[in-house]
Amino acid sequence: MAYNVSNEQDNNGVYAYDPPLSKLIKFWLLIIGVTTATxxxxxxxxxxxxxxxxxxxxYNHVIIASLFVDFIILTVDLSCHMGYLRLGYLVPSSPALCLIWQLIDYGFWYGDLFLKSWAAVERHILIFHTNLISTPWKRVFVHYLPLVFVTFYTPLTYVYLIFFYPAEHTYIYDILMCSGPYYYLNIPTWLIWYESIFHYVVPIFVLTIFSNALFFRILLQKSRLRVAQGWRQYRKMTIQLIFVTITYLFDLPYIIVTIVRWSGFPNFGTDLQGPYFYYVNYIPIVLFPFALLCSNPKILRSSFSLRRRQHRQVGATALNKTILN
Structure with missing residues (x-):
């Protein structure tokens, strides 16, 4: 997620003073986060x-898509940020990398929000409205097509806005995102509002509301669901979603400051929003794989047990060969 840069107005604190010590601390925190999460x-x-x-x-398809999208953000977007924080400019300094950085930071970051919000909605369907996915054709329209849409909508949208939208490209490598995205220079005001509300605020609220609703819905209908087949699966889906949702609470400071500024206080929190709250938005990307592991420890247990079985099979095979020889 990135700043909305404008030549006329510093919309999200991109030019707010960021002390060298602050940059160094953020750099090392990103190093620790990326190296442990990768x-x-x-x-x-x-x-x-x-x-x-x-x-x-x-119920795992949206998780698989999220893993790929978030891994690209972690390895490409955050690597560019680390170089910028450490050196003060983008390395290597090239227009192609600037545009790729902007695409990942906008299109993929917003795409991640769409995927997580769809996961919260879809779990209600998978648990309480299984009749909607009871046939192959229903699964195509209710499961696969929405998944394709939320996965590719924002990346493709920002491919157009960043690479093809008619705007002057001025690459300034010692400014975050090379002073882009450049479509903000002449984009209509309504489109900025659409982007801010529909691409950012709405998915966060959908994720929070639907995940909390799922939790209480499960509690209210727990006895009935225990009788039905797949109770363990329902519980796993709910716990998984709650763990993921908790990580997105780190986005709240940025959202609160943004809403207050929209309410008529344009300078509120600018010195905090740009240098600090902006980077807090990346915490969910770093914590996402750990949230999955914490919500389902069976993943680690099954992997380790599989390795033990493989080692035993290899040992038994070697022993049989020795005996036969």
Whole structure:
């Protein structure tokens, strides 16, 4: 998620003073976050793709898509931020990397919010309205098409806005995002409001409201769901969503400051929003794989037990060969 840069107005504190010590602390926090989260992402992607029963479960499809989107944000977007915080400019300084950085920071970051908010909505369907996905055609329209939309809507939108929208591109490598995205220079006001509300505020509120509603709905109908088949699956889906939702509470400071500024106080929190609250928005990306592991410790147990079985099989095979020889 990035600043809305404008030559006329510093909309989100992009030019607010950020002390060198603050930059250094954020740099090392990002280093720790990226280096610890990267192996978790790789492990989870491998687990979800190689285990057939996990890969084919409908409720895991949005999680798999989120893992890929968030991994790209973690490795590309945050790497650019770390270089910028450490050196004060983008390295390597090239127009292509500037545009890619803007695309990941906007299109993929907003795409992540859409995926998480859809996960909160879809779990209500998977648990309480299974008749909507009871046939292959229903699954196409209720499950697969919405998943494709929330996965590709914002990336494709920002491919157009960043690469093809008619606006002058002035690459300033010692400013965040190379002083872009450049479509903000002549974009209609209504489109800025649409982007801010529909791409950012609405998905956060949908995620929070629907995940809390799911939790209370599960509590109210717990006895009936225990009788139905798949209670463990329902519980797993709910716990998983709650853990993920908790990580997005870190976005609240940025949202609160934004709403207050929209309410007629344009200078409220500018010195905090740009240098500090902006980076807090990346905490959910770093914590997402850990939230998945905490919500389902069976992932680690099953992986370790599989490795033990493989080691035993290899040992038994080697022993049989030795005996036969």
């Amino acid at each position: 192996p978790c992402y790789l492990f989870l992607i491998y687990y979800f793709l190689t285990k057939k029963s996990v890969r084919e479960a409908l």
